[in-house]
Amino acid sequence: MxxxxxxxxxxxxxxxxxxxxxxxxxxxxxxxxxxxxxxxxxxxxxxxxxxxxxxxxxxxxxxxxxxxxxxxxxxxxxxxxxxxxxxxxxxxxxxxxxxxxxxxxxxxxxxxxxxxxxxxxxxxxxxxxxxxxxxxxxxxxxxxxxxxxxxxxxxxxxxxxxxxxxxxxxxxxxxxxxxxxxxxxxxxxxxxxxxxxxxxxxxxxxxxxxxxxxxxxxxxxxxxxxxxxxxxxxxxxxxxxxxxxxxxxxxxxxxxxxxxxxxxxxxxxxxxxxxxxxxxxxxxxxxxxxxxxxxxxxxxxxxxxxxxxxxxxxxxxxxxxxxxxxxxSTLEVKNPNREDGLKPQVFVTVWDRSMRPEALQIAEELRNERIITEVFLEEGKISNQIRLASNRGAKYCLFYGPDEQTKKEVTIKNLSTGEQRSVSREKIAETLQKLVQER
Amino acid sequence: MxxxxxxxxxxxxxxxxxxxxxxxxxxxxxxxxxxxxxxxxxxxxxxxxxxxxxxxxxxxxxxxxxxxxxxxxxxxxxxxxxxxxxxxxxxxxxxxxxxxxxxxxxxxxxxxxxxxxxxxxxxxxxxxxxxxxxxxxxxxxxxxxxxxxxxxxxxxxxxxxxxxxxxxxxxxxxxxxxxxxxxxxxxxxxxxxxxxxxxxxxxxxxxxxxxxxxxxxxxxxxxxxxxxxxxxxxxxxxxxxxxxxxxxxxxxxxxxxxxxxxxxxxxxxxxxxxxxxxxxxxxxxxxxxxxxxxxxxxxxxxxxxxxxxxxxxxxxxxxxxxxxxxxxSTLEVKNPNREDGLKPQVFVTVWDRSMRPEALQIAEELRNERIITEVFLEEGKISNQIRLASNRGAKYCLFYGPDEQTKKEVTIKNLSTGEQRSVSREKIAETLQKLVQER
CATH class of the missing domain: 3.30.930.10 (Bira Bifunctional Protein; Domain 2)
Structure with missing residues (x-):
């Protein structure tokens, strides 16, 4: 070349x-x-x-x-x-x-x-x-x-x-x-x-x-x-x-x-x-x-x-x-929140191809609440998706698979503590908005 | 030419x-x-x-x-x-x-x-x-x-x-x-x-x-x-x-x-x-x-x-x-406050040449409180200064002459109602900040 x-x-x-x-x-x-x-x-x-x-x-x-x-x-x-x-x-x-x-x-x-x-x-x-x-x-x-x-x-x-x-x-x-x-x-x-x-x-x-x-x-x-x-x-x-x-x-x-x-x-x-x-x-x-x-x-x-x-x-x-x-180069940005645009706050994993429209829908709900959200783009094992979410600096990772779909829930994983919890599908944006503001 | x-x-x-x-x-x-x-x-x-x-x-x-x-x-x-x-x-x-x-x-x-x-x-x-x-x-x-x-x-x-x-x-x-x-x-x-x-x-x-x-x-x-x-x-x-x-x-x-x-x-x-x-x-x-x-x-x-x-x-x-x-051209700006930069909120008149440094000092105090402030630049009658302040769309006009200086006060004129009041020189920024937020 x-x-x-x-x-x-x-x-x-x-x-x-x-x-x-x-x-x-x-x-x-x-x-x-x-x-x-x-x-x-x-x-x-x-x-x-x-x-x-x-x-x-x-x-x-x-x-x-x-x-x-x-x-x-x-x-x-x-x-x-x-x-x-x-x-x-x-x-x-x-x-x-x-x-x-x-x-x-x-x-x-x-x-x-x-x-x-x-x-x-x-x-x-x-x-x-x-x-x-x-x-x-x-x-x-x-x-x-x-x-x-x-x-x-x-x-x-x-x-x-x-x-x-x-x-x-x-x-x-x-x-x-x-x-x-x-x-x-x-x-x-x-x-x-x-x-x-x-x-x-x-x-x-x-x-x-x-x-x-x-x-x-x-x-x-x-x-x-x-x-x-x-x-x-x-x-x-x-x-x-x-x-x-x-x-x-x-x-x-x-x-x-x-x-x-x-x-x-x-x-x-x-x-x-x-x-x-x-x-x-x-x-x-x-x-x-x-x-x-x-x-x-x-x-x-x-x-x-x-x-x-x-x-x-x-x-x-x-x-x-x-x-x-x-x-x-010498300036110190006084309000570090201004740099938040660089890291996703939430990373939405994708269970399989069939679940992708709903993953995008969940992302849309979070984004409506101004939560910086990325969706996993490729197809791949959930463990790989979690690794990517960590590398991107995301604080939370979401799972929405067949289990969650049946129970009308979403699983939230805190990537710094490893802690997981389930919340109602309807409350996902509201819950994450609170979590994101807490940090 | x-x-x-x-x-x-x-x-x-x-x-x-x-x-x-x-x-x-x-x-x-x-x-x-x-x-x-x-x-x-x-x-x-x-x-x-x-x-x-x-x-x-x-x-x-x-x-x-x-x-x-x-x-x-x-x-x-x-x-x-x-x-x-x-x-x-x-x-x-x-x-x-x-x-x-x-x-x-x-x-x-x-x-x-x-x-x-x-x-x-x-x-x-x-x-x-x-x-x-x-x-x-x-x-x-x-x-x-x-x-x-x-x-x-x-x-x-x-x-x-x-x-x-x-x-x-x-x-x-x-x-x-x-x-x-x-x-x-x-x-x-x-x-x-x-x-x-x-x-x-x-x-x-x-x-x-x-x-x-x-x-x-x-x-x-x-x-x-x-x-x-x-x-x-x-x-x-x-x-x-x-x-x-x-x-x-x-x-x-x-x-x-x-x-x-x-x-x-x-x-x-x-x-x-x-x-x-x-x-x-x-x-x-x-x-x-x-x-x-x-x-x-x-x-x-x-x-x-x-x-x-x-x-x-x-x-x-x-x-x-x-x-x-x-x-x-077709957009309607939803938050009209975004256009505030165009009009001064307060216009500081200047009594005479000798009072100009203090007029600038008063302006500085207001600007520190993020009040959009203009100072009269030329020399001229107070009546002309008030007219200019109105033309510029200012809401308040300030006077600080020898009287005010003696009493340690500033006179505030509301340009829409014509109402005037005096406030302590020290409290001018605080007072105007409240007035400006009221509107």
């Missing part, structure tokens, strides 16, 4: 039942939090027209999109017309543009599902991964930014991950700093790109990259000094020189003040060089880290210009996204 | 909150049924390697796959290496091949999610649609086929759609009939393709198509007669001539007998010309129809050869799939 590759495609994963159940538990928890914050769910297709996505994610992002070939006669052209969604923000904005007249303002929505990016796969980095997004469209108030951060951090607490730190900045602070360093407009995007790699390549790496991009030595040494600086006062002094830097600092300070009663000291900190990769951010931006983990678990920011690109005019908006894939 | 197309891509849909909630309700119901039948969830990626999917769905199916362009330097080649999943059966088989040593036998799994087919979009026919699949791998017993049918019909009942009819056949019956008509091997696939269109083009349409495919006139007239035949006796007589036809009839009869205690007369019927499109079926096949609706709501069958293509040897398997998209 030809060797067949049975791995999932590079960067994607299969989920066994226990992993599906764990993910479901986590997503349900997050949904509940988003809903008590007044966010309502929407859904959009897995793919969008390519022109909807183009020009939103920066050059790097465009390269990482999964593009879909045209179909039918046009397939041979090699042209593409669709691409898998790269995030939920751009689809949200298209959605908002289409339905704006029937949506409440401000529009608070959440969307949870997979997105796809052709990143190089690595530890905790996948090409198909779940994002849990919340956004507020139609409000310029920083209370919206604060609520987004609060909903995300509360989600983490509810998942049993209270050890988070929020790093907060504003795109305006960055612009102010770049102005203060005297970096010309034309080099600013390059500088931001280099700063965005700080976590990965360190201060010296950033300096190296800025040098290769031709920045003056003096500027590089100023930036390097500031990057190593623990004293925010000096950086604030630099940012505050420009009008836009001032505005940025005010944004940061106001958000910190808004959440001050809810986040203990050290839970949220000003992080003046945090840049966030995506092109569309305009104001406050944030990243949320879990202690002891590398990489942000959640992030987001304000994007006041993106919605306008679709609907015209200016429609302020902000949002954030929580990625669960990196933490799934 | 350039005109931007804000429609979702052709054949796909956006879901507003109420539609997401409805779909969630339906999918949860189906999950519960599948789990009490002892099926456990798995998940696989949205796309598979193209070679995994090729040769499984027939010529027509291959054309309808959404294929993904290679990335990076290879994009320019116009070549594709991945395709969106076309169903859940082939991914399941790959999954089974990979994990077979850690999976129970028989392996009963379910998978629910979107699949993608580039069909011509039409009423109730989408390019992205949800399938709810159950399969049993590793059992040749027809009890497995019966259980698949029972789990699907029970799902329909639980969704409030008890008016179903199961149409049952076996690929072996079809082969037996084709032998009896004397149709040569080489024309059999053509004949099946024509028969598969019976529902769409009627008896005369099928006859026309068979003629164009060069079948002898006598054979066409025999088939046409049989297609119009209500008396199954004559068709059984024809099928039973061949060994394979006999086997097929036995399969059909046994499944009908297995479910006889659970399905009233007329709920399941032998449908000797039902062919099912997909290539991989080998034995019993079925379609489930809802009274008054066109097109099958669920379908499936036995595919004893497909798993072997991946793992070698023969591994019997059967399964079925329920598509919810066609029925979603």
């Amino acid at each position: 030809k060797e067949i590759n049975v791995q999932p495609p590079s960067g994607t994963r299969d989920f066994l039942s226990k992993d599906v159940k764990k993910r479901e538990w986590a997503l349900n928890m997050i949904k509940q939090v988003f809903e008590v914050f007044g966010f309502a769910p929407i859904d959009t297709p897995a793919f969008e027209r390519i022109e909807t996505l183009t020009g939103k994610y920066g050059e790097e992002g465009e390269k990482l999109m999964f593009k879909i070939l045209k179909r039918g006669n046009q397939a041979a052209s090699g042209e593409t017309d669709l691409a898998l969604r790269y995030d939920f923000t751009v689809p949200l904005v298209r959605f908002f543009a289409k339905y704006q007249n029937q949506l409440p303002r401000p529009f608070r929505r959440y969307q949870i599902g997979p997105v796809w990016r052709a990143d190089r796969p690595g530890k905790g980095r996948f090409r198909e991964f779940y994002q849990c997004d919340i956004d507020v469209i139609g409000s310029s108030s920083l209370v919206a930014d604060a609520e987004v951060i609060l909903a995300l951090t509360r989600s983490l607490s509810c998942l049993g991950l209270p050890g988070y730190i929020v790093r907060l900045n504003s795109r305006r602070v960055l612009t102010g700093l770049l102005e203060a360093y005297g970096i010309p407009e034309t080099s600013r995007q390059d500088t931001l790109t280099a700063l965005d790699k700080l976590d990965k390549i360190g201060v010296s790496g950033v300096a190296e990259e800025l040098k290769s991009r031709g920045l003056p030595k003096l500027v590089i040494s100023q930036i390097s000094d500031d990057l190593s600086q623990k004293d925010m006062g000096r950086i604030r002094d630099r940012a505050v020189i420009s009008r836009i830097g001032q505005e940025g600092l005010q944004e940061v300070d106001e958000i910190i003040s808004l959440v001050s009663l809810l986040m203990a000291d050290g839970r949220i900190e000003f992080s003046p060089f945090m840049a966030r990769g995506l092109d569309y951010y305009t104001g406050p931006i944030f990243e949320i880290y879990l202690k002891g983990a590398t990489g942000a678990i959640a992030s987001g920011g304000r994007y006041d210009d993106l919605v306008g690109k679709f609907v015209g005019g200016q429609v302020p908006a902000c949002g954030g996204s929580l990625g669960i894939d990196r933490i799934l | 350039k005109e931007i197309n804000v429609q979702p891509p052709s054949g796909t849909r956006d879901f507003l909150s109420k539609d997401v909630k409805k779909r969630e309700w339906a999918l949860n119901m189906i999950k519960q049924v599948f789990e009490v039948f002892g099926f456990a969830p798995i998940d696989t990626p949205a796309f598979e390697r193209i070679e995994t999917l090729t040769g499984k769905y027939g010529e027509e199916g291959e054309k309808l796959m959404f294929k993904i362009l290679k990335r990076g330097n290879q994009a320019a080649s116009g070549e594709t290496d991945l395709a969106l999943r076309y169903d859940f059966t082939v991914p399941l088989v790959r999954f089974f091949a990979k994990y077979q040593n850690q999976l129970p036998r028989p392996f009963r799994r379910y998978q629910i999610g979107p699949v993608w087919r580039a069909d011509r979009p039409g009423k109730g026919r989408f390019r992205e649609f949800y399938q709810c699949d159950i399969d049993v791998i590793g059992s040749s017993s027809l009890v497995a086929d019966a259980e698949v049918i029972l789990a699907l019909t029970r799902s329909l009942s639980c969704l409030g759609l008890p008016g179903y009819i199961v149409r049952l056949n076996s690929r072996r019956v079809l082969t037996g009939l084709l032998e009896a008509y004397g149709i040569p091997e080489t024309s059999r696939q053509d004949t099946l393709t024509a028969l598969d269109k019976l529902d769409k083009i009627g008896v005369s349409g099928v006859a026309e198509e068979l003629k164009s495919r060069g079948l002898p006139k006598l054979v066409i007239s025999q088939i046409s007669d049989d297609l119009s035949q209500k008396d199954m006796g004559r068709i059984r007589d024809r099928a039973v001539i061949s060994r394979i036809g006999q086997e097929g009839l036995q399969e059909v009869d046994e499944i009908i007998s297995l479910v006889s205690l659970l399905m009233a007369d007329g709920r399941i019927e032998f449908s000797p010309f039902m062919a099912r499109g997909l290539d991989y079926y080998t034995g019993p096949i079925f379609e489930i129809y809802l009274k008054g609706a066109t097109g099958a709501i669920a379908s499936g069958g036995r595919y004893d050869d497909l798993v072997g293509k991946f793992v070698g040897g023969q591994v019997p398997a059967c399964g079925g799939s329920l598509g919810i998209d066609r029925i979603l």
Whole structure:
């Protein structure tokens, strides 16, 4: 036989039942939090027209999109017309543009599902991964930014991950700093790109990259000094020189003040060089880290210009996204009952072929009472059937043979104790429902 | 501004909150049924390697796959290496091949999610649609086929759609009939393709198509007669001539007998010309129809050869799939509380900027008690805030100004009655929790 590759495609994963159940538990928890914050769910297709996505994610992002070939006669052209969604923000904005007249303002929505990016796969980095997004469209108030951060951090607490730190900045602070360093407009995007790699390549790496991009030595040494600086006062002094830097600092300070009663000291900190990769951010931006983990678990920011690109005019908006894939393996499911779907509670044996319709009928009665029930499928000795029931992890095993049929009874065997008892055929569902709840 | 197309891509849909909630309700119901039948969830990626999917769905199916362009330097080649999943059966088989040593036998799994087919979009026919699949791998017993049918019909009942009819056949019956008509091997696939269109083009349409495919006139007239035949006796007589036809009839009869205690007369019927499109079926096949609706709501069958293509040897398997998209609009959500996520239960007004941190703190306390809470985001007159709260559908509105702050109180306004009362700041969450449950 030809060797067949049975791995999932590079960067994607299969989920066994226990992993599906764990993910479901986590997503349900997050949904509940988003809903008590007044966010309502929407859904959009897995793919969008390519022109909807183009020009939103920066050059790097465009390269990482999964593009879909045209179909039918046009397939041979090699042209593409669709691409898998790269995030939920751009689809949200298209959605908002289409339905704006029937949506409440401000529009608070959440969307949870997979997105796809052709990143190089690595530890905790996948090409198909779940994002849990919340956004507020139609409000310029920083209370919206604060609520987004609060909903995300509360989600983490509810998942049993209270050890988070929020790093907060504003795109305006960055612009102010770049102005203060005297970096010309034309080099600013390059500088931001280099700063965005700080976590990965360190201060010296950033300096190296800025040098290769031709920045003056003096500027590089100023930036390097500031990057190593623990004293925010000096950086604030630099940012505050420009009008836009001032505005940025005010944004940061106001958000910190808004959440001050809810986040203990050290839970949220000003992080003046945090840049966030995506092109569309305009104001406050944030990243949320879990202690002891590398990489942000959640992030987001304000994007006041993106919605306008679709609907015209200016429609302020902000949002954030929580990625669960990196933490799934570390989660402890608090309610182990969620995993019950994996084992049958009751296993119905089959005496012989002629008894099979009645075995199915008994199973139906149990299932009507939400008892997880399997029926023996093959033909075989009762002893083999009992062995299979034990292997499957069933708690109870039922027998219904000619004897039982005559007496209008069913025999129940407790597979952990070996104990057997007979109950009236009519009472079988009722009896097992009680037994199953007892354990 | 350039005109931007804000429609979702052709054949796909956006879901507003109420539609997401409805779909969630339906999918949860189906999950519960599948789990009490002892099926456990798995998940696989949205796309598979193209070679995994090729040769499984027939010529027509291959054309309808959404294929993904290679990335990076290879994009320019116009070549594709991945395709969106076309169903859940082939991914399941790959999954089974990979994990077979850690999976129970028989392996009963379910998978629910979107699949993608580039069909011509039409009423109730989408390019992205949800399938709810159950399969049993590793059992040749027809009890497995019966259980698949029972789990699907029970799902329909639980969704409030008890008016179903199961149409049952076996690929072996079809082969037996084709032998009896004397149709040569080489024309059999053509004949099946024509028969598969019976529902769409009627008896005369099928006859026309068979003629164009060069079948002898006598054979066409025999088939046409049989297609119009209500008396199954004559068709059984024809099928039973061949060994394979006999086997097929036995399969059909046994499944009908297995479910006889659970399905009233007329709920399941032998449908000797039902062919099912997909290539991989080998034995019993079925379609489930809802009274008054066109097109099958669920379908499936036995595919004893497909798993072997991946793992070698023969591994019997059967399964079925329920598509919810066609029925979603007709569903009545039985528990309207499921839609609560859409409206805030409590709306917290904000007296002025200085009071915003405390407004957020009050909201946090309510949200901790799972009360769906919105906070006013902008700055504005209290009267405007109350108007917004009413528009959003909130039941209660809270005030916390300097007066309340001094008295350590919060004022609660019932927005339907206009009634106001003050409660101690400390008791606000407790009080509202009671009020919210009362309604």
